[in-house]
Amino acid sequence: MPKLTIDGKTIEVAKGTTVLEAAQQLGVYVPRYCYHPKLSISGNCRMCMVEVEKAPKLLTACSTEAAEGMVVRTDTEKVKTARRDVLEYLLINHPLDCPVCDQAGECGLQDYYMEHGLKPSRFPQEDKVRRQKRRAVGPHLVLDNERCILCTRCVRFCEEVTKTSELGVMERSDKSFIDLKEGKALDNGYSLNIADICPVGAFTSRDFRFKQRVWFLKKTPTICLGCATGCLIEAHHNENAIYRLVPRPNAETNTWLCDHGRMTYKAVQAGDRLSKGFIKNGMIELEPALREAAARIDEAHAGLAVIGSPWLSIEDNAALARLAKDALKTDNFCFEFNFEQGIKDGILINKDAAPNTAGVKLVKAAHGGVSLEELSRRIMAGQIKVVIAEARAAGLISTALKAAGTRLIVFAVNRSEIPDLAYATLPYASYFETPGTFINYQGLRRRTEPAVTAPEGIKPLWAMVNKLAAYSGASLRLDSPDDALKGIGR
Ligand code: SF4
Ligand code: SF4
Ligand code: FES
Structure with missing residues (x-):
């Protein structure tokens, strides 16, 4: 049970706990893109870097195991500069899509830029790497490669949760992009979770796209009645119409939702709804x-x-x-x-x-x-x-x-x-x-x-x-x- 200090607060955690998880237990939020509590650790985005006493350089909190006597700081100038630099790097090739992007209002890039970035880009717009824009990939998803920050959450989801491995990172360096592997279609019965976990507007839901701006939506906690699993969900609605169902992650039953369950709200506002x-x-x-x-x-x-x-x-x-x-x-x-x-x-x-x-x-x-x-x-x-x-x-x-x-x-x-x-x-x-x-x-x-x-x-x-x-x-x-x-x- 290592005991460590994070931002001056001491905590004892179970062996194997990462610095990011220990910080979370203390109520200290460390920004992250590639980390997801239910996926393997990838450590590729560098957004979670923290200063650890005696370490020669900043360390990624998501992939560093908490150790006895560790002294961690998440709020130093060095850490803040690193976060700004990561954001500047991610935004170099990111398109100026926010006004027309369906992720606006719940986008990891927008939110972190306002919180940790606020730095004008030093790169001229015409030098941006262009990637493929929106295209349907499977019955439920649209992929916009230009918005992708290559966190690989989507790839790991398909490898580790559905074990269908439809996605991969193609090419190398700034030419890298996410794509379907040859002969694969993104139709694994759980594909809409990818739209949830993609931190930016690269994967969006074909059903939800452009129906509502997310800040207009009200949220009602309820349950899915699509089968006996009874997943906990949130119904997002506005002006008496439901627009989407998303999971309410819980330890007992579900982190994710299946695609069938996500669509169960449609019956309520279907054209054949009975009112007589x-x-x-x-x-x-x-x-x-x-x-x-x-x-x-x-x-x-x-x-x-x-x-x-x-x-x-x-x-x-x-x-x-x-x-x-x-x-x-x-x-x-x-x-x-x-x-x-x-x-x-x-x-x-x-x-x-x-x-x-x-x-x-x-x-x-x-x-x-x-x-x-x-x-x-x-x-x-x-x-x-x-x-x-x-x-x-x-x-x-x-x-x-x-x-x-x-x-x-x-x-x-x-x-x-x-x-x-x-x-x-x-x-x-x-x-x-x-x-x-x-x-x-x-x-x-x-x-x-x-x-x-x-x-x-x-x-x-x-x-x-x-x-x-x-x-x-x-x-x-x-x-x-x-x-x-x-x-x-x-
Ligand atoms: S598409 Fe989204 S989830 Fe997949 S790598 Fe890009 S940013 Fe990450
Ligand atoms: S989301 Fe899917 S698995 Fe969960 S209760 Fe609904 S139908 Fe069942
Ligand atoms: S969240 Fe730690 S490297 Fe991405």
Whole structure:
């Protein structure tokens, strides 16, 4: 456990800790470009240089191991001059793109220049080395070689995280540039992380480019519902529209995000987003749709069934369970889904594509119910006239529904989700618009937070269940998600 001093403060750190990490533990920020806590150390940018007593020259903090008795200074004139020189060197060949660069506002060059540089360039503009400008490299990224500072974070990400090694540094000296290796495409399922870790505007997201200036974006911490991993994310939004999802790095689950998860926000503002109801293929206002669905429920009497959904929150599942048990007084309900869970690619993507298989177990424990197989059997036996379900969960028993010609009342967010055999479709607020509790494959309980508001009149699913019950004359009153959760252990 070496003990060292950084800027006059003493700290004891674990063996193997670097000076940069030790400084970080003390709250001393050392500027860096090539260093990334989850990638190997490259030590190529020289931005993190510090003065170490008795060392003949400045040392890179990211690649120097903390040693007993070391005395480090990060704020001397020598260090400040070195930082200015590194910035001047990096900016010699950097294009004057800031006004049209999508990285502006979160660019490592802009920020450090204002903090540590502020030195006019001594090189005439016409001497700059020109490199290739924007070009698409893979489905999600655009690469602008002229903006690259050759920190190699992108290369190391592809070598060490996805292990797909698509990128390399080509040529030598000031002719060096990042490029795809021959025969490779940047489509490894995690490629958008490269836009996050590139400290400048060299790699940018094709989806996000030029949609918003980053200083207009508000940030809402929430979770990804793209699979059972349940990564922590931040939704970046402005004027009721989401523009991107980025990771909220955490020790338990994720540093990165997969490309599929990053795109899950699109459903919320897709052209087929439901703001009205459907009866068969005809769109109608929400209230008449609810009335029609309720009339079919009343007509079915004892022949009703309700299915929970691993794509819904615990609150919304609980509301469906109470609809079945307390309002419709049926025992034809299922809250049991046994999808295999676990990371399937060694990085993040889960074998289970549903985000709340573990959470639904709590509803099952509180309310019971039958298995999916038993419910399918009852449907096939003609005992069920109407099934109430969330659209994707309805897909799990579609064979039985088709064979028996059972009427289906579904809750859906987008038109594309509606199964062919749906009789009535009722819209509900997505989890980018309403809070909900989910339990991921590790058993961690997490909540979504609303980043945007739902289309007018569209309520969370538990509230839609409440309305449906009211229209059908069933005795159920849910004024809040807590009402739905009654009887469920916390
Ligand atoms: S493209 Fe970005 S991440 Fe890759 S080497 Fe250049 S600056 Fe670094
Ligand atoms: S791994 Fe799963 S939870 Fe994480 S970002 Fe991808 S889809 Fe979302
Ligand atoms: S951060 Fe240390 S050399 Fe780049």
